[in-house]
Amino acid sequence: MAHLPTPAPHEAVHLIEDPETGLHGVIAIHSTALGPAAGGCRLWQYDDDAAMLADALRLARGMSYKNALAGLPFGGGKAVIRMPATLPSRARLFAAFGRAVAGLGGAYVTAEDVGTTTADMAEVRAKTRFVAGLPARPGQAGGDPSPWTALGVFVAMEAAARSLGTGLSGLRVAVQGVGQVGAALCTLLHEAGARLVVADADAARAAAVAARFGADMVSPGAIIAADADIFAPCALGGALDRQTIAALRARLVCGAANNQLATPEDGARLAERGILYAPDYVANAGGIINVAAEYLGEAADAVEARVRAIGPRMALILVRAGECGETPAAVADAMAEAIMAEGRAGLGRT
Ligand code: NAD
Numbered sequence: 001m002a003h004l005p006t007p008a009p010h011e012a013v014h015l016i017e018d019p020e021t022g023l024h025g026v027i028a029i030h031s032t033a034l035g036p037a038a039g040g041c042r043l044w045q046y047d048d049d050a051a052m053l054a055d056a057l058r059l060a061r062g063m064s065y066k067n068a069l070a071g072l073p074f075g076g077g078k079a080v081i082r083m084p085a086t087l088p089s090r091a092r093l094f095a096a097f098g099r100a101v102a103g104l105g106g107a108y109v110t111a112e113d114v115g116t117t118t119a120d121m122a123e124v125r126a127k128t129r130f131v132a133g134l135p136a137r138p139g140q141a142g143g144d145p146s147p148w149t150a151l152g153v154f155v156a157m158e159a160a161a162r163s164l165g166t167g168l169s170g171l172r173v174a175v176q177g178v179g180q181v182g183a184a185l186c187t188l189l190h191e192a193g194a195r196l197v198v199a200d201a202d203a204a205r206a207a208a209v210a211a212r213f214g215a216d217m218v219s220p221g222a223i224i225a226a227d228a229d230i231f232a233p234c235a236l237g238g239a240l241d242r243q244t245i246a247a248l249r250a251r252l253v254c255g256a257a258n259n260q261l262a263t264p265e266d267g268a269r270l271a272e273r274g275i276l277y278a279p280d281y282v283a284n285a286g287g288i289i290n291v292a293a294e295y296l297g298e299a300a301d302a303v304e305a306r307v308r309a310i311g312p313r314m315a316l317i318l319v320r321a322g323e324c325g326e327t328p329a330a331v332a333d334a335m336a337e338a339i340m341a342e343g344r345a346g347l348g349r350t
Contacts, residue, residue: 010057011037014104018096022084026053027100027108028060030076033343036106037077038292039063040113040133041097041120045083056080058237062258063288065336066281068343069313070306072292075343077108083115094120098127106130111145111291114236118144132295141303142294145287148307149256150184152286154192155311157230157254160278163318164252169193174228174250176220177201177235178209181256181284185234186213194230199223201235225249233257233280240277245269254278267329279332282314 002015012029029037039060046052056078064076079097087093094116101110101124111133112121121133136143161168172195175182179200186196186209196215199222200206210217218226220235224244231250233239237259240248245266253260253275260280261267270277286307293303317335321328 007057010060012107013053013056014100016079016081016097016100018100021089021092021096022087023081023093023096023100024084025079025081025097026056027079027104028053028056028077029108030057030060030078031064031340032075032107033064033340033347033349034068034075035073036075036109036130037063038067038072038074038109038111038132038288038295039076039078040111040291041079041081041116041124042113043081043083043115043120046080049082052080052082058259062281064340065333066285066288067292068336068339069282069332070285070289070292070310072288073296074109074288074292078113079108079110090120091123094123095127098124098131101130102128104130109295111288111295132291134294136294136300139300140294141290141298141300143290144180145290146180147184148286148290148303149181149284150188150286151304152289152307152310153181153185153232153234153254153256153283154188155308156278156283156314157189157232157252158192159311159315160252160254160276160318161230163315163322164276167192171195171229172197172227173230173232174223174226175199175232175234176223176239176255177233177257178206179234181287182232182234183209185232185256186215190215197223197226197228199226230254233260238262240266240270242266242269245273245275248273248275250275252276252278254283255280256284258284261329264329267327271327276318277328278314279317279329282310282317282332285310 014027059078067074190213225247233255241262321331
């Protein structure tokens with residue numbers, strides 16, 4: 001496995017290639033200060049290798065911060081695989097990926113992410129034990145992490161709404177992307193008495209969710225400016241940039257997508273418009289909390305309380321942001337960096 005030049009502060013970037021199966025991607029390790037670098041494997045149609053690498057680096061960094069703030073004994077890493085032009089055997093592709101993960105000897109622990117499934121991770125498991133996100137076994141933590149991610153986003157949203165002096169009942173929430181997490185979040189919001197407006201790149205999926213919850217449906221291009229109190233980005237990253245922030249009508253942003261802010265300045269742009277931002281990696285940690293419990297062989301009932309703890313954690317971050325006049329994103333970053341620095345100090349690293 002080739003090592004690529006590693007931009008600081010990442011610890012390593014490994015090129016993973018297997019021409020026979022079409023495997024072409026990278027495993028980026030941002031930090032192992034708190035434990036093995038944990039983060040899912042994304043299978044995606046990148047325009048070029050530079051885009052693929054940039055995504056891996058950004059996502060790996062995000063995982064370090066997410067794992068640190070969630071109190072997990074893991075660092076941060078991410079695998080990305082470029083979707084091959086033809087994919088003769090998905091099973092063989094993930095077997096080859098599993099061999100690549102095995103080659104890192106436990107420095108990186110993988111799981112599913114956008115474009116990959118529990119079935120893919122079962123192929124990986126045949127080659128290495130450094131994997132989670134497998135089909136659940138009775139009584140054990142595991143299985144699809146999406147419902148846990150949705151629960152974490154929901155309790156984060158409740159906490160953020162409370163900090164604005166309101167509950168969720170009667171509020172209108174615009175959900176961008178009603179896939180695994182977005183649809184599960186809609187269920188929780190509906191049960192809590194929120195009104196929904198949904199959009200998805202897959203119109204049939206959006207229509208099905210809208211019908212189930214009596215929600216309004218708008219086009220993907222219209223969801224940002226939908227008449228809503230809360231905007232929940234649950235599609236892909238980068239939903240919040242100069243243009244979309246200018247168009248937002250919601251006063252709170254809280255969703256599941258990773259890397260919602262296109263640039264760090266977008267956190268300040270939201271604050272300038274008086275829009276409260278619930279940092280993405282704090283809100284969406286439910287999935288990795290479940291995955292970590294699975295990897296560590298814990299019981300299923302260990303997971304819920306940890307996921308629900310996302311609510312008070314979000315409340316604390318928002319209170320601190322209010323007190324010190326920093327954006328919630330900056331406060332969360334500083335808290336995560338302090339935890340990682342403690343981990344490095346414990347290992348005698350600077
Ligand atoms: P998913 O693929 O099941 O759902 C994403 C949905 O977004 C799809 O229905 C897709 O059609 C839709 N979509 C894509 N582009 C869109 C656009 N421009 N406008 C509207 N809809 C669009 O993925 P998921 O597992 O639900 O994850 C959603 C997001 O949450 C991703 O960013 C993922 O990285 C993040 N996340 C997921 C988990 C998890 O447990 N699944 C954990 C943490 C973070």
